[in-house]
Amino acid sequence: MVMIGDRVMFNVAILTPTTGICRMGYAQSLAKLVSYFAQVRIFDDEPIQSLITDAVEGSGIAENYERMITKYLNDKDNHWTHFLSIEDDMTFSPDNLHRLARHKLPIVGGNYSTNKGHPVRFTSAGLKERVLTTRESTGLEEVSLLPQGFTLVAREVYETIPKPWYLMGYNPENGNYVYQDYYFSEQAKKAGYKLYIDHDVSKLLWHTGPKAYGYEDALTDELRLKEVVNG
Numbered sequence: 001m002v003m004i005g006d007r008v009m010f011n012v013a014i015l016t017p018t019t020g021i022c023r024m025g026y027a028q029s030l031a032k033l034v035s036y037f038a039q040v041r042i043f044d045d046e047p048i049q050s051l052i053t054d055a056v057e058g059s060g061i062a063e064n065y066e067r068m069i070t071k072y073l074n075d076k077d078n079h080w081t082h083f084l085s086i087e088d089d090m091t092f093s094p095d096n097l098h099r100l101a102r103h104k105l106p107i108v109g110g111n112y113s114t115n116k117g118h119p120v121r122f123t124s125a126g127l128k129e130r131v132l133t134t135r136e137s138t139g140l141e142e143v144s145l146l147p148q149g150f151t152l153v154a155r156e157v158y159e160t161i162p163k164p165w166y167l168m169g170y171n172p173e174n175g176n177y178v179y180q181d182y183y184f185s186e187q188a189k190k191a192g193y194k195l196y197i198d199h200d201v202s203k204l205l206w207h208t209g210p211k212a213y214g215y216e217d218a219l220t221d222e223l224r225l226k227e228v229v230n231g
Contacts, residue, residue: 009048010101012082012152013072016055017064023208025091036094042101052080055088062180065148065166069158080155087149089115091212093204100152100198103140107188107195109151111143111202112218115209119221123147124197132222133215137199146195148181150205161187 014030016022030053037051054072056064065085072080084097090112100108111124111133124131125145158165165187166180178186185195206212 009079009081010042011049011078011080012051012084012097012101013068013080014051014053014084014086014097015065015068015072016053016086016088017061017068018055018057018088019059019061020057022055022088023091025206025208025212026086026088029090029092029094030086032094033092033097037097040095040098042098050078052078062164062166062168062183065180065184066164069165070163073155073158082152082154083158084152085148085150089208090149091206091208092150093201096150096201096204097152099201103196103198105140105196106154106157106193107146107151108140109146109195109197109201110149110205111197111199111215112147112149112205112207113213113215114218115207115213119225120213120218121222121225122215122218123149130222131197132219133197133199133202134219135216137202139200140196140198143195143197144189145182145185146197148184149207150201151181157188157191157193160193161191 034053042049054068056068058064069083072083111122111131114120114123122130122132124143124147126143131141131143165184167183168180170177188195203215206214
């Protein structure tokens with residue numbers, strides 16, 4: 001957080017990497033989130049808060065992330081304290097940004113479902129195995145790998161981690177292919193940051209594919225997979 005006198009300043013750049021097509025659910029959700037942000041203060045002490053929304057279009061999602069973050073880190077007219085990444089196939093609750101921001105964590109996001117194929121699965125990986133958001137799950141949980149579909153990152157993280165922040169390709173250390181958000185997770189952990197998901201926010205995220213997949217879709221398939229493995 002940035003202080004002005006005895007007041008907190010929370011300036012967030014809401015950024016979407018896109019290939020040029022966004023879902024109606026995303027557009028409607030973003031409009032409602034912006035309206036909610038304008039009407040409701042995040043913190044009880046009524047901080048100064050502002051936001052901007054932007055998107056970068058291109059076929060390379062990792063490059064889009066890099067371009068967006070660089071642009072707003074270098075914005076000489078505004079000091080953006082936080083960056084909320086929202087991918088263009090996500091649907092979400094208007095107060096999800098407020099929920100994440102109130103944790104005052106450098107990196108926190110949602111654990112949402114994949115949106116293609118069967119089974120659909122959760123996108124976050126825990127410290128030992130894939131994280132499940134159940135009906136009983138609530139609050140925060142530390143994870144090892146965090147997706148970027150709906151994730152809030154403090155400015156200090158990008159100022160600490162050397163570029164590239166996002167990279168997609170083969171990782172010779174692990175002998176597998178990684179997506180840009182998981183690459184970011186690894187770089188953040190190397191810099192000493194912990195990654196968290198908010199289970200309550202996770203229940204208010206939907207990932208659009210052939211339909212809008214929510215946490216219950218992933219939970220059902222994950223439990224079926226466990227039955228097969230254990231059976």
